[in-house]
Amino acid sequence: MDWSTVQLWVGALLTLMIFSFLYKDNPFYKFAEHLFVGVSAAYWMVQGFWQQIVPNLLAKLAPGSFENIIEAARGQQPELVYIIPLILGLILLTRLIPSIAWFSRWSMAFIIGYTAGSNLPRYLVSDFIKQVEKTLALPLVATHADNWLQWIMYSVSNLVVFGGVICGLVYFYFSKEHTGAFGRASRAGIWVLMVAFGASFGYTVMARISLLIGRLEFLGSWIRSFT
Amino acid sequence: MKISGIPRAGSRAARLVAPLIALTCIVLPFGPASAQETSPEVVTEVVVPPPAPPTSVAAIDAPNDAGHALLVTWQASPDDANADVLAGYRVLRSQGGSPFEEVGVAAPGQDSFRDRVPENAVRYDYKVVSFGPGGVGESGTAGAEARFQWFDKTRVSSFVIMLIVCGAIVFNILRAQAGQKMYIRKIAGMDAVTEAVGRATEMGQPVLYVAGIQDMDNVQTVAGLTILGSISKLIAEYETSLVMPCSRSLVMSTARETVKESYLSAGRPDAYREDGIYYVTDEQFGFVAHVDGLMVRKKPATCFYLGAFFAESLILAETGNSIGAIQVAGTAMPTQLPFFVAACDYTLIGEELFAASAYLSQDEKMLGSLKGQDFGKGVAMVSIFVGGILTTIEGLTGWPVITMLNDKIHWLWSGG
Known part of the structure; x- marks a missing residue:
């Protein structure tokens, strides 16, 4: 029995063990679950050390010691500015010592504060400004069309987008009571969202079905290996 | 010796054939390409000049x-x-x-x-x-x-929008801190929190809380943990147990800090159990396999999924549904919201997730911030409305003054 056959058998049996959860919880599923969690946790720990800590921290601080492992460290000078993330990382580990565990909050505050600040301009442009830009460029009625039917189709399409965006924004307006005309616009907004979710649901389910087919094909190749 | 078929020189046949051959030789060079190829070649070398310099x-x-x-x-x-x-x-x-x-x-x-x-x-x-x-x-x-520039002048319009939104947020935070009452509309999912935690208490089953599968650098995870602060306070008051598997170690640390503080503020520090909040694995489906198993074994009465989710959203929500738990979900991932809407009792859609923490805590800073963001949305709505009308008039009439005004609005929202 060669190595690829062993891999095929292990993969197929673990797949069946996970699928057995569809019937009910059982010892086979528990075994596969614990194996999956244990192996993946260890894998990510090793990945984190060799893909992040070694190249992005240790090899920067002491490139000479890592030039045989990290090609980019060869001939480089130590970059002492990396002492700052080293200290922040060590502070994070103070959680393990109860008497000074509070100290780790400084690192956490830095991580959350930095990421919030650096993400603000990025998300503001991609999730807000660019969306508004594309919508306000739409004329309410089509200004160019080859014939009346096309004019009606373009105009209806533009009005749906225009009205849908305005009503969607009204739904997410929190500091005013949703009553009267505002409430009706808000209800129209949730309808627009639900239609969008329906389309997204169907699209994603199709993708999941293709994943299932892929797994069943794998099981099929395992069954064919019997013959 | 006479060879059959070949006329002898000087014969009558030869006199007739010779002009034909001569005529053929004259005409051949003007024939088709194939005929030329078979003829002896005269190669003319074309000299390409060097290009003129830029x-x-x-x-x-x-x-x-x-x-x-x-x-x-x-x-x-x-x-x-x-x-x-x-x-x-x-x-x-x-x-x-x-x-x-x-x-x-x-x-x-x-x-x-x-x-x-x-x-x-x-x-x-x-x-x-x-x-x-x-x-x-x-x-x-x-x-x-090459020189370093302090300012990227191409992004002035983004800066203006950011000043408007952030200015409104700071202004409203100051108003809230000065005692101005801030109204927030009802958020159905958050109104159900008390009922959901109460149900877990009555049934003697734990509350399951999943803050997504992203790290602390994701704003949705931060929102999920902020809501956890309010919900865990309620859990402490109701003396219910909390189970929170985490897929990131930093999320686990922050969640422990948050829940510990909530138990403290609820006057129940003795009831806080650190073991209830634990790390599983960073691997997406390894984490899901564990949470699914946990659900069918511990049968939590209430499940909260608040944070950033991907393909695991439907797997978690379906399993929670199958055990009969009351489920409240919230995420800003557009592709996962349909699954939560389909399988959960209440769903916080997009920005409702971020508003929920302000709604639950009634914290002045959060309320002021929410009001400021609403001002930004108001500016966006007005801009879309005015921009749409101007674009229409410009397309129909081409008036220069309308074009000029429209260009100004487009510049403001150009994202440059």
């Missing part, structure tokens, strides 16, 4: 960047459009009188090249050489130094 070569510091880049520009060679003569432009660089070395190649039609340089404030000289089959044409030289 002119007006200039080098300037690339604007609106952090340095380390120069922009080399030139006026295209007169042979630029002639593909037989010019194949492209080589950009050569020299520093401090060193020999010129090629740093890039530009295609015909191109009249600029952005070069990454190793040092700021150091002069680099450039030459642009047009090349082709006939040789090369060398330009004069030009040089410049």
Whole structure:
């Protein structure tokens, strides 16, 4: 029995063990679950050390010691500015010592504060400004069309987008009571969202079905290996 | 000896055939190509001239960047459009009188090249050489130094929008802190929190809380943990147990801090159990396999999924549904919201997730921030409305004044 056959058998049996959860919880599923969690946790720990800590921290601080492992460290000078993330990382580990565990909050505050600040301009442009830009460029009625039917189709399409965006924004307006005309616009907004979710649901389910087919094909190749 | 078929010279047949052969020899060179190919060739060598060099070569510091880049520009060679003569432009660089070395190649039609340089404030000289089959044409030289710029002037409009939104947020936070009452509309999912936690208490089953599968650098995870602060306070008051598997170690640490503080503020520090909040694995489906198993074994009465979710959303929500738990979900991932809407009792859609923490805590800063964000949405709605009308009038009439106004609105929202 060669190595690829062993891999095929292990993969197929673990797949069946996970699928057995569809019937009910059982010892086979528990075994596969614990194996999956244990192996993946260890894998990510090793990945984190060799893909992040070694190249992005240790090899920067002491490139000479890592030039045989990290090609980019060869001939480089130590970059002492990396002492700052080293200290922040060590502070994070103070959680393990109860008497000074509070100290780790400084690192956490830095991580959350930095990421919030650096993400603000990025998300503001991609999730807000660019969306508004594309919508306000739409004329309410089509200004160019080859014939009346096309004019009606373009105009209806533009009005749906225009009205849908305005009503969607009204739904997410929190500091005013949703009553009267505002409430009706808000209800129209949730309808627009639900239609969008329906389309997204169907699209994603199709993708999941293709994943299932892929797994069943794998099981099929395992069954064919019997013959 | 007479050979059959071949007329003898001087015979009558020969006299008739000879002019025919001569005529054929004259006509053949003007025949089809195949006929020419079989004839003896006369090769004429075509000499391709070298391309004319590009002119007006200039080098300037690339604007609106952090340095380390120069922009080399030139006026295209007169042979630029002639593909037989010019194949492209080589950009050569020299520093401090060193020999010129090629740093890039530009295609015909191109009249600029952005070069990454190793040092700021150091002069680099450039030459642009047009090349082709006939040789090369060398330009004069030009040089410049790369400089660091503090401001990217192309992003002024984004800055203006950010000032408007952030200014409104700061202003409203100050108003809230000054005692101004801030209204927030009802958020159905958050109104159900008390009922959901109460149900778990009555049934004697734990509350399951999943803050997504992303790390602390994701704002949805932060929102999920902020809501956890309010919900865990309620859990402490109701003396219910909390189970929170985490897929990131930093999320686990932050969640422990948050829940511990909530138990403390609820006057129940003795009831806080650190073991209820634990790390599982970073692996997406390993984490899901564990949470699914946990659900069917511990049968939590209430499940909260608040944070950033991906493909695991439906798996978790379906399993929670199958055990009969009351489920409240919230995420800003557009592709996962439909699954939560389909399988959960309450769903916080998009920004409702971020508003929920303000709604639950009634914290002045959060309320003021939410009000400020609403002001930004109001500005967006007005801009869309006005922009749509202006675009329509411009398209129908082409009036210059409307075009000018429309351009102003488009600049503001250009994201530059």
